[in-house]
Amino acid sequence: xxxSSIIQLEQVSKRYRFRYAVRDLTFSLPAGRIIGMIxxxxxxxxxxxxxxxxxxxxxxxxxxVYGQPAERRISRCVSYMSDMDPLYGxxxxxxxxxxxxxxxxDFDTAKAREMLEFMSLQPNQRAGDLxxxxxxxxxxxxxxxxxxxxxxxxxxxxxxxxxxxxxxxKGLLSFVDLSRQTLIMSTHEVVEIEPLLDTAVLMxxxxxxxxxxxxxLREECGLTLVDWMAERLSRPSTGYFGANQA
Amino acid sequence: xGDDFRSSQPIYLQLADRICRExxxxxxxAGDKLPSVRDMAVEAGVxxxxxxxxxxxxxxxxxxxxxxxxxxxxxxDVARLRELREELMHERIASFVRDMTxxxxxxxxxxxxxxxxxxxxxxxxxxxxxx
Numbered sequence: 001x002x003x004s005s006i007i008q009l010e011q012v013s014k015r016y017r018f019r020y021a022v023r024d025l026t027f028s029l030p031a032g033r034i035i036g037m038i039x040x041x042x043x044x045x046x047x048x049x050x051x052x053x054x055x056x057x058x059x060x061x062x063x064x065v066y067g068q069p070a071e072r073r074i075s076r077c078v079s080y081m082s083d084m085d086p087l088y089g090x091x092x093x094x095x096x097x098x099x100x101x102x103x104x105x106d107f108d109t110a111k112a113r114e115m116l117e118f119m120s121l122q123p124n125q126r127a128g129d130l131x132x133x134x135x136x137x138x139x140x141x142x143x144x145x146x147x148x149x150x151x152x153x154x155x156x157x158x159x160x161x162x163x164x165x166x167x168x169x170k171g172l173l174s175f176v177d178l179s180r181q182t183l184i185m186s187t188h189e190v191v192e193i194e195p196l197l198d199t200a201v202l203m204x205x206x207x208x209x210x211x212x213x214x215x216x217l218r219e220e221c222g223l224t225l226v227d228w229m230a231e232r233l234s235r236p237s238t239g240y241f242g243a244n245q246a
Numbered sequence: 247x248g249d250d251f252r253s254s255q256p257i258y259l260q261l262a263d264r265i266c267r268e269x270x271x272x273x274x275x276a277g278d279k280l281p282s283v284r285d286m287a288v289e290a291g292v293x294x295x296x297x298x299x300x301x302x303x304x305x306x307x308x309x310x311x312x313x314x315x316x317x318x319x320x321x322x323d324v325a326r327l328r329e330l331r332e333e334l335m336h337e338r339i340a341s342f343v344r345d346m347t348x349x350x351x352x353x354x355x356x357x358x359x360x361x362x363x364x365x366x367x368x369x370x371x372x373x374x375x376x377x
Contacts, residue, residue: 034293173288178295195251195292215256215296222254 006031006150006182007052012061014047021047022206025061029199029211031149032178036193037186038229039203045186046083048203049152052184053080066149076106081143083154083186085135089128093121093138097145104146112145115175119167133164140168144175151176153185157192165189169196194225202232209233251292258299261290265300266309269320270331280310280318 005028012025022044029035037045050056051063054074063070066077087096093116101107116123119137130138136156143151156172157165173196176183187193194214202209209232217223223231251257268274280286283301287294301318304310308326312318321327346356 033295169291170288173291173294174284176294178293195257195290195296198293198295215258215299218254218256224252224254227254 004031005029006066008064010062012051012058012063014051014056015059020206025208027208027211029184031182033182033198034196035182035184035199035201036197037184037201037203038190043203044206045203046154049154049184049186053078053152055080077149079143079146079148079151081139081153081156083158087127090126092124092126094123096127096142100142100145106147108145108147111175112141115141115145115171118174119171133160136160136164136168137171140171144172147180149181151181151183155186157187157189165192190225190229200225202229204233257292258296258303261292261296261300262303265304266330266334269309269327270334274320276320276324276327277322278320280320282317
């Protein structure tokens with residue numbers, strides 16, 4: 001049914017001591033799209049992204065990215081942008097770019113410089129001195145300058161003011177290459193992100209409730225993303241596989 | 247950026263509709279090149295895949311044509327664009343009439359009302375007053 005899936009999860013659970021962060025996830029995601037992971041805090045979005053990035057191992061089940069098991073070395077195919085601030089603050093933007101260039105063979109330095117200028121960032125400014133908004137922009141530059149087939153972004157918009165969010169989304173649309181890349185991001189800014197998404201994955205309590213294409217939701221059900229979330233979350237007992245009955 | 251797609255219609259149809267209005271208004275003329283998929287995506291704040299769908303829809307409507315290696319253009323078929331203008335008018339009128347009928351207005355009332363409104367706004371325009 002789905003054209004060439006780039007991500008595949010088979011009965012994946014991740015448990016921390018006695019608590020399941022995600023439980024029994026089975027789904028696949030198609031290539032060449034912008035996909036949003038949506039859901040409340042603690043619903044398992046970040047854990048799912050980290051599993052896809054090979055940063056954590058599932059307690060049970062298998063994760064495949066680009067046909068390969070998602071282990072630590074999957075970082076060759078996955079560009080991951082954390083919701084934390086993992087950048088070394090003493091590096092300038094230009095130094096970070098040459099650092100990334102050395103670490104990742106697929107890093108496109110020319111693209112990074114172009115994006116840096118597009119985002120009006122100064123190459124000589126130290127990451128530690130950047131405002132929250134400019135740090136968000138710099139993280140986006142570094143994540144999108146890799147030509148990796150999968151780009152994962154954990155909450156790229158959180159904590160940023162509306163103008164910064166707009167400029168980051170504009171940068172994203174200008175530089176993502178959907179003919180070669182698939183972009184998956186988690187976010188709370190559902191209304192703002194909806195026009196950018198092809199597909200939404202709705203999570204709650206460590207489960208995937210449903211996966212739908214945005215224009216299909218609108219065309220067939222007359223629902224915006226927010227309408228759909230409200231509808232799906234008000235009857236959370238039906239799982240992903242029960243979704244088609246709606 | 248900053249465009250809203252709050253109505254629950256599919257986003258690609260809303261964007262196609264917007265471009266049709268721009269053509270009818272004369273902002274985009276017969277034979278004009280439409281922005282590249284990427285530029286239109288950034289301008290409208292939508293996914294590039296959606297723009298591709300929009301251009302396909304405009305082609306299906308014979309309002310635009312894609313020339314290989316050159317991009318997508320507003321059709322040079324002026325007759326088709328006149329037709330599009332008529333279609334948009336009828337579409338808007340039909341939705342207005344549906345609305346009025348739902349509220350219980352009869353056909354003659356609607357026509358009289360529209361005529362009176364047009365005359366009033368014509369007077370206003372000639373009197374040089376602004377609303």
